[in-house]
Amino acid sequence: MKTSGMLDAKRDEEMEMTRVSTAQQEHPSPAFDDHWDERVDLAAAFRSAARLNLHEGVANHFSVAVNQDGTQFLINPNQSHFSRIRASELLLLDANDPGTMDKPNAPDSTAWGLHGALHRQCPHARVALHVHSIHATVLATLEDPRLPPIDQNCAMFFNRYAIDTEYGGLALEEEAERCCQHLADPAKTVLIMCNHGILVLGKDVADAFNRLFYFERAAETYLKALWTGQPLKVLSDEIAERTAQELDAYPGQAERHFSELKAILNAEEPDYAT
Numbered sequence: 001m002k003t004s005g006m007l008d009a010k011r012d013e014e015m016e017m018t019r020v021s022t023a024q025q026e027h028p029s030p031a032f033d034d035h036w037d038e039r040v041d042l043a044a045a046f047r048s049a050a051r052l053n054l055h056e057g058v059a060n061h062f063s064v065a066v067n068q069d070g071t072q073f074l075i076n077p078n079q080s081h082f083s084r085i086r087a088s089e090l091l092l093l094d095a096n097d098p099g100t101m102d103k104p105n106a107p108d109s110t111a112w113g114l115h116g117a118l119h120r121q122c123p124h125a126r127v128a129l130h131v132h133s134i135h136a137t138v139l140a141t142l143e144d145p146r147l148p149p150i151d152q153n154c155a156m157f158f159n160r161y162a163i164d165t166e167y168g169g170l171a172l173e174e175e176a177e178r179c180c181q182h183l184a185d186p187a188k189t190v191l192i193m194c195n196h197g198i199l200v201l202g203k204d205v206a207d208a209f210n211r212l213f214y215f216e217r218a219a220e221t222y223l224k225a226l227w228t229g230q231p232l233k234v235l236s237d238e239i240a241e242r243t244a245q246e247l248d249a250y251p252g253q254a255e256r257h258f259s260e261l262k263a264i265l266n267a268e269e270p271d272y273a274t
């Protein structure tokens with residue numbers, strides 16, 4: 001009986017170790033359990049942005065809100081290259097915590113400025129992607145930075161972006177607060193930040209990433225059309241708005257796009273999800 005009891009205990013211990021080890025694979029720390037899916041998606045967005053050359057050095061930042069009023073959010077660790085970011089490394093911040101920058105492992109100060117202000121001011125902004133991707137940024141340097149609806153991709157953003165023309169330095173405090181005021185209207189899902197870059201919003205990571213991809217693509221098309229020096233054939237407001245509405249209602253495009261990007265990462269660099 002005694003031997004059998006010892007064997008039972010050993011088997012229970014092994015089963016427990018297996019259970020813990022499996023759980024650790026899925027969730028490296030119990031602290032991550034609540035937001036693991038958001039962590040994986042945000043890490044996939046960083047990796048995919050790097051693959052598409054939307055990143056810049058170790059700057060730029062993405063965030064995803066994880067509580068109901070949007071004030072708690074995940075964001076990239078300070079000065080990490082997008083191509084190396086892992087789900088478990090993302091910082092969980094509270095937009096209303098004034099001591100955030102005094103803590104160890106504090107985020108980049110402009111990341112805190114911009115995303116802290118956004119998640120305080122705009123509870124509808126569940127996901128926010130800020131980049132200086134080249135074509136969107138060139139658009140943001142033009143005296144007239146509007147994106148005319150010259151093709152389907154440009155029409156996707158018709159009446160759906162805001163422009164901040166008052167660049168006054170790095171996105172700290174007042175600069176960040178002013179930028180985010182342009183996004184109070186939930187219908188505006190892209191902010192063209194003149195002389196700086198763009199901020200793209202979405203209801204989830206897939207939605208925001210798809211929008212970022214297409215905005216960069218639309219800006220590239222528009223800029224290359226300008227380079228031809230020929231007059232542009234701009235769609236009417238009516239057709240542009242109809243096209244935008246049709247694209248908004250197009251079933252599952254953002255989700256399918258992002259799940260394909262994740263499938264590529266799962267095959268080629270699965271450590272993003274660790």
Ligand SMILES: [Zn+2]
Nearest residue numbers: 131132196197
């Ligand atoms: Zn920036």
